[in-house]
Amino acid sequence: MNHTTMELHIKKAISTLVPDLSKQIWNTPVEKATGTEWYLDGLPKARNKTKTTLRIFSSLAACLALCLVSFLWVDM
């Protein structure tokens, strides 16, 4: 028996064991996750768009202020 045949037997065997729970699972009420649940450990966290935008704008504003101060300093 070669490895391809063995893998085919394993695949067929597993498919006969798996129960069809799709309807049962769909009919079970679930709460929407907030993103901090234990089962989401290790997953990339979704970034908060508002926070990211605010951070970018505040960095830009700081840069602009620094440039202005430098310009005025040289000019004086």
Place this chain on the structure above:
Amino acid sequence: MAYDEPPQTEPVEIDETLFARIGNGEPDAFCELYYQTQNIIYSYTLSLLRNQCDAEDTLQETYLKIRSAAHLYRPFGKPMAWIFTIARNVCLMKFRQQKHLSAMNIENVPEPLDFSQIEDREDRVVLETAFTVLTEEEVRIIVLHAVSGLKHREISSLLELPLSTVLSKYNRGIKKLRKQLEGEFS
């Protein structure tokens, strides 16, 4: 060591928009994802827990968690990795619960694996032999490779193992399985 790549099983390609649709409450999207991935997730949980009842419970729990968190999914090109992380976390929680029960001296004897419901004799013998003679990691790698059609590189990434380890364990496991089955079917 020889590197064999059986081309039998087509790898699963999951449409990443399914998660948003599941999050919006579309049962068709959930069924599509479930039927595409159920065998892979079941084989993974069975190889980790080595108990059919626990594997079924964990399968159900994993998909309930997927439903809960589907709206948080952001397409990043690796939907299987996202599902596997949830399945692994659910399995780890199951392990913790079992450990807690045994620490409290509550009898929690795992039932032995019973594959009698597999009608085809050859299918049954091959799976039984795999779970009997192979180590946990060898079973996990071989069963995942057989069921999912994922490449060894993808399996190494999902199981967080070096590719060289996956390849050596796969080849060693296949040799052991072949040797054992030669006796069974001769």
